[in-house]
Amino acid sequence: MAxxxxxxxxxxxxxxxxxxxTCRGIALIVLYI
Known part of the structure; x- marks a missing residue:
């Protein structure tokens, strides 16, 4: 298994x-700006 x-x-x-x-975080930041 290992x-x-x-x-x-x-x-x-x-x-x-x-x-x-990371992509999701960037997308959220772009959406909220």
Whole structure:
């Protein structure tokens, strides 16, 4: 379960979540300005 491929996928999905959250925050800021 803790193989290298699952670890890489976990980091990839985590990074995608960060990117999506950042884009969502920027979109909210743009909407409210």
């Amino acid at each position: 193989g290298p491929e699952t670890d890489a996928q976990f980091h990839f999905t985590g990074r995608m979540n960060c990117v999506l959250a």
